[in-house]
Every structure is written in structure tokens, then in C-alpha cells.
Amino acid sequence: MVTVAKKNVDLNFQDVLPAVRGRYSFGTLLSGLTWFQVGGPAEVLYKPEDVSDLQYFLKNKPSDLSYFLLGAGSNVLVRDGGYDGVVIKLGRGFSEITVQDNELVVGAASLDRTVAMFAMQHGMSGVEFLVTIPGSIGGAVAMNAGCYEFEVKDVLSWVEIVDDQGMLHKLFPHELNMSYRKSVLPIGCVIVRAAFKVTEGDAVGIQHNIQRYLQLREESQPTKGRTGGSTFKNPDHAKAWELIDKAGCRGMEIGAAKMSDKHCNFMLNTGGATADELERLGELVRQKVKKISEKELEWEIIRIGRAA
Ligand SMILES: Cc1cc2nc3c(=O)[nH]c(=O)nc-3n(C[C@H](O)[C@H](O)[C@H](O)COP(=O)(O)OP(=O)(O)OC[C@H]3O[C@@H](n4cnc5c(N)ncnc54)[C@H](O)[C@@H]3O)c2cc1C
The missing domain is CATH 3.30.465.10 (Uridine Diphospho-n-acetylenolpyruvylglucosamine Reductase; domain 3)
Structure with missing residues (x-):
């Protein structure tokens, strides 16, 4: 059964979502909507028709509804268990x-x-x-x-x-x-x-x-790869890629997740990676960088959803 996120777990989504002009779909895999091509389903995917349709949705949604705005998905890692709530995706009307x-x-x-x-x-x-x-x-x-x-x-x-x-x-x-x-x-x-x-x-x-x-x-980045761009932000007075390189993480792999050889702050799904592999690889890189430099790398990639 499709349910409203968090508190209203026994409510059926169809009963509580506002009657919009845009489209709802249920259980759509988010892997198809992100550059990494990983991630589980959205309980609900909502594509508003236009601005007034979106306004109507936000005004009339259940007050405790979780929702997330997904753009082109080029900076987002959706976890394998998917997103509990509504993912909003703007389209032609915007x-x-x-x-x-x-x-x-x-x-x-x-x-x-x-x-x-x-x-x-x-x-x-x-x-x-x-x-x-x-x-x-x-x-x-x-x-x-x-x-x-x-x-x-x-x-x-x-x-x-x-x-x-x-x-x-x-x-x-x-x-x-x-x-x-x-x-x-x-x-x-x-x-x-x-x-x-x-x-x-x-x-x-x-x-x-x-x-x-x-x-x-x-010349400098794996532009055609399944990636999320820069994995970590540059810390003050340092470059994330240099720290990653110094920590020996260029090309490091967990399963099908890999730190790019070409640009080592880019994480790649080399084919069939899970979000879990990608996230564990990122965390391992953070640990190794901390060990050699005392610097805490901060994720630039936005991570959403729950583990499988
Ligand atoms: C190959 C590659 C190269 C990249 N190079 C760069 C680069 O040079 N510089 C750079 O800055 N980034 C780079 N990125 C990262 C990414 O492209 C940018 O951060 C981009 O701006 C994210 O836009 P998006 O539409 O894909 O947002 P998403 O990845 O879908 O979302 C990113 C965040 O923006 C929020 N968001 C998206 N749309 C809206 C909206 N309409 N309203 C409110 N919130 C919204 C989301 O909720 C999320 O928090 C790169 C990524 C890749 C894959």
C-alpha cells in the first residue's frame, strides 16, 4: 500500500493527496531520473502541470507530508530503499x-x-x-x-x-x-x-x-560517466581532489562504485553499482582523508531516501 510518509503510515496516498491537474505516479524507480542511475522508488512522483498546479498541491497537501524537489538529478544520490514521500519533478510547464x-x-x-x-x-x-x-x-x-x-x-x-x-x-x-x-x-x-x-x-x-x-x-572530467559531479566540497584553503589523491583514493573501488581515475573527486557507477556501494565508498574516502590531513570532507552530493 502506498502511504503518506512518516506519521500517517496507515493512510492511503490516493485518499489524501490534493486533486491536481499534474500527474502522480506511484513506485517509480528514481534510478531512471538521476545521473548515478541508482536508487529505489519514490512512493509518489508528482509532475506539476504548471506553477498554479504546484501552488495548489503545496497549499493542500497533508501538513506532515515529506517531499523532495528533484531537478535533473545530477547532484543527488538516492539510496536503494527509495524515498518515502513525494518526489516533485518539474517538467514542460516550467x-x-x-x-x-x-x-x-x-x-x-x-x-x-x-x-x-x-x-x-x-x-x-x-x-x-x-x-x-x-x-x-x-x-x-x-x-x-x-x-x-x-x-x-x-x-x-x-x-x-x-x-x-x-x-x-x-x-x-x-x-x-x-x-x-x-x-x-x-x-x-x-x-x-x-x-x-x-x-x-x-x-x-x-x-x-x-x-x-x-x-x-x-579534458578534465569523466563527462559521460554515471556520476554526481564533485563528490565533496573543497574545504577552506584546500582542494578536495588533492586530498583524495594524497590519501591514495584515486581509482579506489567498492563493488561497481569507483573514484574516477580522471578526476578523483568524481565518484562513478561503473555499471550495476548500488547506492550503498557509492555511499560507503564516499565515507571510506572521507575517513582516509581525515587520517592523513585532519580535514573533514563535506559531501557536496545530496543524499536522500533510506537504505534498502
Ligand atoms: C558530470 C557532472 C559535472 C558537474 N559539474 C559541476 C560544476 O562544474 N559545477 C557545479 O556547481 N556543479 C556541477 N555538477 C553538479 C550538478 O550538476 C549541479 O549541482 C547542478 O546545479 C544540480 O542541478 P540539478 O537540476 O541536477 O539538481 P539535482 O541534482 O536534482 O538537485 C540538487 C539540489 O537542488 C535542489 N533543487 C533542484 N531543483 C530545485 C528547484 N526547482 N527548487 C528547489 N530546489 C531544487 C534539490 O532539491 C537538491 O537539493 C556536476 C554534475 C555532473 C554529473
């Missing part, structure tokens, strides 16, 4: 991209790469770095994603969020306390749109930047 004055206004489900390419095609500069980040705009804002010396916070104008009671708000970067791979968002909120500052640029220059970033990425 993917519009428009130009308004000097801002690119983007639905949260748009992929970072699509946004960078859109800007390039419209002769707009400022968001080229997004081309190599394989997530969605919602995930990019939530994680303050960045690379090649740019971060989302450098170019963000504002975001629109729906709070856990279904109310729509516009927030500005100073209200999000954005720092290295982190934004402080109201608990339970869903980012639905974001606007980025862009300037008119020279098409050749923009194209050149994009090509350069793509090439740099290809």
Missing part, C-alpha cells in the same frame, strides 16, 4: 525561456546547457559557463552552481519560489545568502523561475567561450 530587457527569464526545469545555448543564439553574454553544468536552473540556483570562476550568484537577478504553503514570492540574491555550492532557501520551497543578468555580446566571442569551456571539461 521550461520557458524569454528575454526581458537585459535579463534572461528562465523556467526552473530548463537545463543549464539549453540556457547557455539560447543566450548564445541571441547574442547574449554572461551565462556561457552554464553550458558545462549538467543540471537544471532550479538545481543551479539551489546549489549556487559554478565553474571556471563564475557562479550563479554572479549573474542572478532574482528568483521566483513557491513556499511550502503554496504562496509565490520573488526573492533577490542578497536574500538567499549564496555562497560556495549553497543557497539558503526557505525550507520546503520550490524554485519555479529565475532571471539572469546578460549583456549584448559579440557572437564570435560567446561561441569561443562556450567551445573553450566544453573542451576544458572534456
Whole structure:
């Protein structure tokens, strides 16, 4: 029986979930929705039709419902037992991209790469770095994603969020306390749109930047692997990959989980790994790094769900 997470364990989900226009599905495997391609099922997967449908859901959901917003799943490790509650996944109704004055206004489900390419095609500069980040705009804002010396916070104008009671708000970067791979968002909120500052640029220059970033990425990272990107954040005054390398963890394996040979802060599912193998490998790396350096590596990858 499908049940509401935590407290209402005897309630049937179908009886208590709001009658939305979007789609519910039950028991969908989340491995198909994450880059690692591991993880058990979501009790409920909810795909809202549009912003007002999402607002209706959040306003009328049971008050003790657990829910999680999954973007493109490029920074998430879902455990093998799956997620007890509702996983919300934004889709087509959240993917519009428009130009308004000097801002690119983007639905949260748009992929970072699509946004960078859109800007390039419209002769707009400022968001080229997004081309190599394989997530969605919602995930990019939530994680303050960045690379090649740019971060989302450098170019963000504002975001629109729906709070856990279904109310729509516009927030500005100073209200999000954005720092290295982190934004402080109201608990339970869903980012639905974001606007980025862009300037008119020279098409050749923009194209050149994009090509350069793509090439740099290809040279240094296993871009086609089943991975979650950087496993750990860089500690203050240190690089996670250097610590991992020094601790002898480059290429280390547990089952089919492996620390990449090419970029040793990337963890890989080399084929058939479980979330448990990946998580145990990450914890082992943390222990080994602590032993040689006294530094505590902090997971950058978001881990959700329960063990099998
Ligand atoms: C090959 C590879 C390379 C990578 N390179 C980089 C890099 O260079 N720089 C970098 O910063 N990251 C990198 N990453 C990590 C990842 O791509 C980014 O963190 C990305 O921004 C995550 O976006 P996502 O849509 O996949 O979010 P998910 O992984 O699905 O979720 C990440 C977090 O964001 C939250 N979230 C997602 N969407 C929303 C929303 N609409 N509203 C509220 N919360 C939301 C989720 O709840 C979760 O907490 C890489 C990953 C891979 C696989």
C-alpha cells in the first residue's frame, strides 16, 4: 500500500493527496531520473502541470507530508530503499525561456546547457559557463552552481519560489545568502523561475567561450560517466581532489562504485553499482582523508531516501 510518509503510515496516498491537474505516479524507480542511475522508488512522483498546479498541491497537501524537489538529478544520490514521500519533478510547464530587457527569464526545469545555448543564439553574454553544468536552473540556483570562476550568484537577478504553503514570492540574491555550492532557501520551497543578468555580446566571442569551456571539461572530467559531479566540497584553503589523491583514493573501488581515475573527486557507477556501494565508498574516502590531513570532507552530493 502506498502511504503518506512518516506519521500517517496507515493512510492511503490516493485518499489524501490534493486533486491536481499534474500527474502522480506511484513506485517509480528514481534510478531512471538521476545521473548515478541508482536508487529505489519514490512512493509518489508528482509532475506539476504548471506553477498554479504546484501552488495548489503545496497549499493542500497533508501538513506532515515529506517531499523532495528533484531537478535533473545530477547532484543527488538516492539510496536503494527509495524515498518515502513525494518526489516533485518539474517538467514542460516550467521550461520557458524569454528575454526581458537585459535579463534572461528562465523556467526552473530548463537545463543549464539549453540556457547557455539560447543566450548564445541571441547574442547574449554572461551565462556561457552554464553550458558545462549538467543540471537544471532550479538545481543551479539551489546549489549556487559554478565553474571556471563564475557562479550563479554572479549573474542572478532574482528568483521566483513557491513556499511550502503554496504562496509565490520573488526573492533577490542578497536574500538567499549564496555562497560556495549553497543557497539558503526557505525550507520546503520550490524554485519555479529565475532571471539572469546578460549583456549584448559579440557572437564570435560567446561561441569561443562556450567551445573553450566544453573542451576544458572534456579534458578534465569523466563527462559521460554515471556520476554526481564533485563528490565533496573543497574545504577552506584546500582542494578536495588533492586530498583524495594524497590519501591514495584515486581509482579506489567498492563493488561497481569507483573514484574516477580522471578526476578523483568524481565518484562513478561503473555499471550495476548500488547506492550503498557509492555511499560507503564516499565515507571510506572521507575517513582516509581525515587520517592523513585532519580535514573533514563535506559531501557536496545530496543524499536522500533510506537504505534498502
Ligand atoms: C558530470 C557532472 C559535472 C558537474 N559539474 C559541476 C560544476 O562544474 N559545477 C557545479 O556547481 N556543479 C556541477 N555538477 C553538479 C550538478 O550538476 C549541479 O549541482 C547542478 O546545479 C544540480 O542541478 P540539478 O537540476 O541536477 O539538481 P539535482 O541534482 O536534482 O538537485 C540538487 C539540489 O537542488 C535542489 N533543487 C533542484 N531543483 C530545485 C528547484 N526547482 N527548487 C528547489 N530546489 C531544487 C534539490 O532539491 C537538491 O537539493 C556536476 C554534475 C555532473 C554529473
